[in-house]
Amino acid sequence: MDKIAVLIPCFNEEQTIAKVVGDARKTLPEAVVYVYDNNCTDGTARLAEEQGAIVRREYRQGKGNVIRRMFREIDAECYLMLDGDDTYPLDCAREMADRVLEHGADMVVGDRLSSTYFQENKRLFHNFGNSLMRTGINSLFRADIKDIMTGYRALSYEFVKTFPVFSQGFEIETEMTIHAVNYNMQVENVVVEYRDRPDGSMSKLNTYSDGLRVIRKMVQLYRNYRPLHFFGAFCVLLVVLALLIMIPILSEYLRSGLVPRFPTLIVCGFMVLAGIQSFFAGIILEVMAAKDKRDFEYRLMRTSAEKRRKKADDR
Structure with missing residues (x-):
């Protein structure tokens, strides 16, 4: 069992993956870095391996499918999950991992919305969608989660191995958040800096179709849990x-x-x-x-x- 496993789901992140893996290994030298190649057509896998990451593959397209595979295959006391697009600085990684390892947290949410997200993110409807989901879920489930859609999280072994992944795409973060809230798991928030993607790096999130899937997932889980x-x-x-x-x-x-x-x-x-x-x-x-x-x-x-x-x- 790994002490800390860094999980990075990737789809065509050739421009940034080497830096993300390098930063993770520098910040958490005791961690094992796993990069999951979700049918990349560029040099993402090769660059990750050159930086010392363990590269594995998930052939079913979609972030939810990748996370299902990760959670099934990897055993660790603490899982640090982040995206491969270099939008999350790793300076908070140690604090987030310690919240799990030393404070017993089940999920530590990397809160972008309380720092630089609205200034850095240039996609207007993404900002609106994040605010809408935060307000909706906190109201419906009487929670206090600062950032629902963040891909930067630290998770405990207990959370990972008891979380049934049903989502196939980007609605996975909503599902994870509501699961933790519904089962009264210990959730903590850590404010993290956010920086927009570098020029030439394209987001895989479709504002409208994926946004509708996220809203549908929230309503579905509200029906199931309440x-x-x-x-x-x-x-x-x-x-x-x-x-x-x-x-x-x-x-x-x-x-x-x-x-x-x-x-x-x-x-x-x-x-x-x-x-x-x-x-x-x-x-x-x-x-x-x-x-x-x-x-x-x-x-x-x-x-x-x-x-x-x-x-x-x-x-």
């Missing part, structure tokens, strides 16, 4: 809408004793029934979500025991 809130909101919406539509009908009935629009009244009745059904579906799913949390605690304890065994075997 089902009573999710379906309860539908219940309130349907019942309130039905009552608003029924007001003219009830007024006419109270005034004249006649029901003027029977079809509308029937539709309103079905809307109320659908709302009640949604509420009870939320209750049932909430019980299942509570059981999942209990089962997760058992998995977490088994994973911690497994980590202790592996550390003892290494000695």
Whole structure:
């Protein structure tokens, strides 16, 4: 088991990967640096190997697929994950790793948004999207995560080995963040400097299509992890809408004793029934979500025991 594993997913980062690997080895000399080649068509893999990184490959395209492979194959007490585009300085890497190794943090978030991100990032809608996701997730899940979409994180062995990766693309950071918050794992924030990509280095993130995937992932996880809130909101919406539509009908009935629009009244009745059904579906799913949390605690304890065994075997 490695003490610290530096994980760098890469797709055509020839311009910056040598510097990123070199900086990681200089800052964390005891760490093992892993670069995962996600079907690069340039010299990324060769340059990483020349700098002393262990290069492996993931043939399914997408950052989520790469991270799934990384988490499956590598055992370490602390995982430091960053991008290969040289947008994250490594001067905070030691502090982030120590938060995991010495303070027991499960996830340390490299917070770009509290430093230079909005000045350095030239893509307006990326800035808006990051702010939107931070506000949305912190509001829905009652959390205090400073940067939801950052690719700069330090992770514990327990987090990595109990985190089921379902995302295939850039929505993976959203999934990781909500997973940690939902299962009450120890999350800490470290403010990091951010610098925009150098000239000639192109982002692989599509502002609109990937942005929609991220929003869809947030809504999906909210439905899965907070089902009573999710379906309860539908219940309130349907019942309130039905009552608003029924007001003219009830007024006419109270005034004249006649029901003027029977079809509308029937539709309103079905809307109320659908709302009640949604509420009870939320209750049932909430019980299942509570059981999942209990089962997760058992998995977490088994994973911690497994980590202790592996550390003892290494000695």
